[in-house]
Amino acid sequence: MLDQKDWHLIHELYKNKNITKTAEKLFVSQPSISYRLKRIEQDLGVSLFFKTKKGIGFTSEGDYLAQQARDMIQSYQQMKDQLLNMQNEVSGTLRIGASSNYAQYLLPQMLKAFSDQYENVRFQVRTGWSTQILDLLQNDVVHVGILRSDFSWPGIKLLLKEEQLALISKTKLKIESLPMQPYLSYRTDTSLTESIKSWWNDRFEDPPYTEMDLDRFETCKEMVKQGLGYSIAPMISLSEKDQLYIKPLHFKNKKPVIRRTWLLASEEASRLAVVERFIQFIQTMGLDHK
Template identity: 75%
Template structure:
């Protein structure tokens, strides 16, 4: 078994489908089937079986899939450690970032970091903060940039705070919001909970949801056309939007905030490329504040 075999098992276990696995690994399906048969011959046990939807794993196959995941993690850790032993900062930095941060700020961070460390390459995974946390927990990324207050046993750095705001085409009185069309958009559960907590603090009745949209950018365009109001993070707004923007507060006068955190495991933080990135982004955010 070599690295390609471990990658094959890992992908097949993820997709449970020969065609999709072959596409992801850029190999032909007959070649994939042949390699699977060779594995069963090598171990002299049945590892896989056909199902109506694709491929299933026997108990022995399930164990082999666990080994594949562990082996791939070990291989990556070995590569990281070898690069760490070099005098200059180089290698691949694996980053997980929330979608909003990745869209509005991460490109500037990576451009600046690259100017200081041109031998570093980047692998970036974006998604909701909960998804980024899962990538961190599985060690598939070195660092995670999340926009919620998660408990984390490793290194945790506060990058910044931003105030949530109401946006609309024209000025709105907060007291009239339950009567106005509210435009919601698909986002992380932590942001939804934050907005809901603020709403419950201000109103007894629920918002009048006019639209439930899949993307924030679509929601903002709807607001620009006067179809309703939305509650959004400040990171996503600029003067170019030409919208009425009102920062939001709780009844006690405290601002409605959302924090951005940088998380890394203690093991990953020991790597030179990760340590330099953590120091750089923390300094970059401090200078930007």
């Protein structure tokens, strides 16, 4: 008989397709996973898994079982949420998905303040690009999502923050000189990349002279500090301590280049006490919302 540990094992293995990665994720040994997979096949009487050059593959029966595992995990979590919601005291686990930048610069203080008011609430936080957070939200993996893009959403939608994009460099630069200067790019979500492209194409005909393509903004910022080039970044990731030249950007029509951060939640999730209180808490912090 499969239990919750088995469902989680199958779910993680289906995502990773690799026993080693799954063992690391679940903090168990590889032999114990292999043994449990054989027992599951024996109990169900069908072939579910097979070895590949890169790891583990799933038969059609295995694919079906993996989908059942996902549904069972979600159903169990929803049951726990509802049981905790029936209590008078606000408690339980608040599952949050947040964009990496927001999670790094603002989310810790927000969760600390909420935790001070509701000591029995715990947090599960997943971070990533906004598109990844939206996917988690749509699949009910998280209760609320904090995304840095203007996605359409049928449920609860609160505007948390508006900020301008800015040019950053070691020393003062004129906007007109940028096509001749070394540009330092970094990997980020599609919406920010498109915002930067939109501003650039509004101001210049030639593409930027990209000298470095970096995987993280923090690495990019350190390169800029050394005078190796300029970059463009949201204000949320900048501070006076960086000691950089920071110039907020505008389009030709003088309209600021804005990036918005939203909190999204489904109507169903917002009826849970812990989610309802978190949304109320956000609103009482004096943040703009829609």
